[in-house]
Amino acid sequence: MESIAPSSVRPRAIQRLDFDEKVDLLHTWQVIWSSKWSILSLVLVAMLATVVVLFGITPTYRAITTLLIEQQKANIVAIEQIYGTESSQSEYLQTQFELLKSRTLAEQVVRKLNLTTHPEFDPRQKPKPLINVSALLSRFLKAKPAAQPGELPGTVPDVLAGSVPTEEARIFKDVTSAFMDRIVIEPIPKSQLVKIQVDMADAPMAARAANALANGYIEAQLEASMAMSANATAWMHTRLGELRDKLTESENRLQAYREAENLVDLDGVTTINAAELSLTGNRMIDARRQRAEAESQYRQVQSMREGGWEKLATIPAVLGNPLIQQFKAEEARARAKVEELSKRYGSRHPAMEAARTELNAASASLRGQVEQIVAGIERNYQLALANEGSLKNSYNANKTQIQNISRKEFQVRELQREVEANRALYETFMTRLKETTATSDLETANARIIDPATVPSRPIKPQKGLIVVLVGILALLAGAGISLLLNSLNDTFKSTEDVENNLNLPVLGILPMIKKQERGQLAKLFTSHEHRTFAESIRTIRTAVILSGMNSSHHEILVVTSSIPGEGKSTVAANLALALGQMEKVLLIDADLRRPTLAKNYDFPVGTPGLANLIANTARLEDCIRHSNGIDMLSAGAVPPNPLELLSSPRFSSVLETLKKKYDRIVIDSPPTQAVSDAAILATQANALIYVIKSESTPIPLVQKGVGQMLQNNAPITGVVLNQVNVKKAKKYMNKYGGYYDYYGYSSDDKKATGT
Template sequence: MDKPAQPRDRTWIAQRLVSDAPDMLQMWQTIWRRKWSILTLMLIIMLATALATYAITPTYRASTTLLIEKKTANVVSIEQVYGAEGTGNEYLETQFALLKSRALAERVVRTLDLTNHPEFDPRQQEESLIGIGGLLSSLNSAQAVPAPQPEDLEGAAAGPSETQIFDAVTLDFMGRISIEPVGKSQLVKVQVDMADAELATRAANALANGFIEAQLEASMNMSILATTWMNSRMGELRTKLKEAEDRLQAFREKENLVDIGGVASVSAAELSATSDRMIDARRQRAEAQSQYRQVQSMRSGGWQKLATIPAVLGHPLIQQFKADEARARAKVDELSKRYGARHPALEAARSDLSAASASLRGQVEQIVAGIERNYQLAVANENSLRASVESNKAQIQKISRKEFEVRELMREVEANRILYETFVTRLKETTATADLESANARVVDPAVLPSAPIRPMKGLIVGLSGILALVSSVGITLLLQILNNTFKSTQDVENKLNLPVLGILPLIKNRQRSQIAHLFTSDEDKSFSESIRTIRTALVLSGMNGPHRILVVTSSLPGEGKSTVAANLAYAFGQMERVLLIDADLRRPTLAKNFKFPVGTPGLANLIAGTAKTDDCIKSIEGIDMICAGAVPPNPLELLSSERFAKLIDHLKSRYDRVIIDSPPIQAVSDATILATHADAQIYVIKSEATPIPLAQKGVGQLLQTNSPVTGVVLNQVDVKKAQKHGYHYGGYYDYYGYTKPQKAEPQAAQGSQA
């Protein structure tokens, strides 16, 4: 290698900065090869967002423009009572508050009958929920969704009262009103948001007109109050009205009545509630009676029969005690098979069984007693409620008789009051109508039907979701690329390990491990065979100064294909030399399994231990000699570290031109480090896109620390076609013709990219 420039050299510093900078081209290649996945995810998210936004009910906004002016009051006393004076912003703020007042909202709700509109009426919304509940109940057999119970539907049918509905609709409508002043002018926009565009238009206009009418009514009411206060001469009508009211009050005091209507409604409500409670009590008594009859019918059979009643059997404590008894009985059965009848363990188990049975019996009796008590309480509750219903009926009849007399007196009072108010109105008609022009607001622009909803903004939402999906997809793609810290190309191996790549082996699909071990001799996959020959040539050329007689093949972890590389490499060298293949993985041997050696075939462990001879352990398979691992020893490391193993290697080295040793993984055990001390050359196998770079660096570092002759790296199981799509190339390592020829003959062979 060339000596690097000094740190002070500006050219060297610039090169370092460029090398440390992010590889924008590689990032772009990563994004480009994942472009269809990114675009697909973006389109899916945009489609889902579009469907979600189109499922949202659109909201329309209708706007009415009002002009609010200050005016001089014609009747000073009325204006003082009304309190409409004010200047500047305070006056306008007061008018804005009146536009959003509850009274004005109630007026619009009544005018447009919003309590019966589907958008506001909670009863119609509950009906839709009940319909959904029926749909869910039809699907209850396939999904664990609880169907609505009849009593729930009955409660939903009762629903809230008219007053509650009106209050809820009013609050809902108030929440949809917004007041927006137009600049610094006296114009103000009254806006109403609704899902129904036509209704929103009507509501905005009704709100503006109602505000104006409320101003007029307020002035008129103040005039009437002032006129009534000033007309103190109306004593005769007032006296007559007072006498009628006194008679009504006297009757109420005599009969001790406060509010006949309220009492009647309370009694009716109480009767209705008591009737409902009696129905529930009758149902509860029927259920308790059913369980009670089951108990009475089973009582003659003892507590075992009582335990079979569903109400008892389904109790959690009964199930627990039954489980305890079953375990105790199983233990007695198990111990009775192993010990005698008087064995202490068996007697203890029987004692536990008796205790469990006694506990179960006691719990059964408690639950049965509880069922009987529940039945008695249910009967008593039903009788009590029945008596209460009869009492309420009698009370309501009594109240009805008194109500008739009260209403007759009230009609007399009301007639006198109408005469009195009519007379006062006629006298002061001129005064009352004098302030009709006192309304200080008028409609400038009435609301028109909105053409488009204000939300949701579907185009903007879909566009933003697409942008976010695109950015997220690109970020996830780059993050996954960064997190995939494995070897994906020969350049990665050479840059990260500073070792030459002897060759690559293509990924073989749909083949067993034993089939791949014979793949070179069968020559079924031309690309694989040519790759093995390439590795063989690289090893021969690297040993020109001194032949590599002892060749050790290892890897970082199990499953990276080192045994396959060793076997096929042995066959490749066997075409030119006398080769011996040794399975030195004494912990997880594979040679005997791949080549179907008979069970009990002696091997390396037997040779080192001295329990077998060399000729008995050597097996010739398809032109090469092999020594399997033999019997798996309890101390593999001690055997490989022994003097007998070193002498065995020297002996085999004299008999063969090349000895290839299949070593255990370097990160799994220390055996590979011991075997490396006997090697003339060492091959490090790395699985493409699987072996972590730090793990391989650690393994190679361990070998180099012991001065092991690491010759090079074999990149195994490379999906060449996939790698080519990802922008990786293997020129110089892969034979073009060896790869392309078998594609038509063997479609199941590994698919790779052309070198």
């Protein structure tokens, strides 16, 4: 018997390859496809349930009113200038949207439409639940203050004090909140349009509510505008009275100042004094020049006065006088006449005397004229000096007077500017007030309805078709996910690849699932012609067993075992023995001394001796052997109290040696490996061991543990038989059974017999 080193085989048999395998999309699709009917059933059930639920849901209708909100309003009273309400476009529109969603506007609509009595909102008209969970929770979670002695909570004193709202107020508050939850304000991008949407089960009421919201908003804006206009008008009246009083006061101050300063015509006075001052200044300049000239002549006269009148006559001012020149000319003629007569006559000549008398008269006239001119020069100097002083005094007096008038003019101008400013402001307010009074009955609003809401004909929710489709898609995804989850959680052997990858053992064959058959019929199924598929599978396993023993020692003793009971090891052992019996002399031994099945399956008489009797030497071999369906069978016999000791005894080894000489092949039905240790004992006597695994039932770790135990005991594991495989499902699931399973004759009668 060939030995297998556990150290070289067990790690490969036990190690999982989960972390090294890549995600196989085809495998995922095959898993989903294998569960398609379950998934479709789930989808159908979910969609039907959704349809039933949707028919019980009250439809909701949406009414839409389109409103145009304009930022620029008719500037009648110019309130923006008074209150400063100009803002950016986005902030203004955002403010209006918030006003549309305000609780005040919602309360107006609730009152106008009397929604507190509408069945959709009135809590008194809604069916009450059997158990009000929220009320119970609020009662326990919300602590209330203790009532005063003789006073119940929520009585009249509490209501009057305002601590407990009335029932109507509470209902109105709840209805308003519920109505606000049904309002949707949706601005239209890049425009000043906004949609006012109201969702209600009552379609006509939804349209009325949407229009009422729009009209209420417009009316509120009008009322606010009129209130602002009224406030502005009142303020302007008050301000106008103040300005009138201020204007009167400023005018009175101006008039009082004029009267106090005796200023009748300030402009005329200012003009005359300025001209007089200018003229006086010019005259003073002339007088100063004249005085300088007169002073110069005067000083010449004073300097030559000692020299007599002759010296005075040489002064340019005197000499330049025409009379002086005339008198000098007459004196010169008289002197010339005297000189001429002196040459002819004597000094006593009458002619001489007449000439000298004429000369003296001319000299006296000249002297008198010189003295007169000199006196005139002195007099002119005195007059010029006095004139200059007079003009200087007059100029200084006018200058002081003009300075006083300038100061008065400045004060008057300041008072006049105050009067003019007050008059202009008063006239502006008077004009604006007249405009406001003329247009006080004109109502303007910054919004108007573009499209009023109409009664909606189709509900917006529930969108039954879309919901059903979405539920179907979600159910489909959930079903696929559940299938993948169950497949990942199903840590069992579902295919031959699972066996080879997890155990590193060859698969001798698979056996299809047989339904609606009794245990006794399963043990004889190979000889029955009702399940050709099962028979072909047994033949495939038989061929694999025979071929596996050709390269080594002949598999004379073949042990069939499994991990746990119920995997079909006894069925495999019985049918494999029947298949081998068609070619060889075969003995089937039931070595499961704790739960024997062979005698029951083949209807052996009660008390028929078997293996236990043979080992205990209480019966002969001929009495224990039974022949059926072409093979010999050795049942378990009487159930012993010590099965393991019997199988471990030398007597059992000698029995097998005796039987090996009489039969070509011995097939032993062994107990499960994880139940008892009998399989390990039997494996030491065998040439081959077949490990039976129930498809999609036995956990992989459990099989790995059983196979590992067998390998540690040097059990000659030939291969694995995958039992109770759903052939139709497995074929669609993996479609890879060409090398292990020849699917011949799977006709309609096989389907009927297998219940598929």
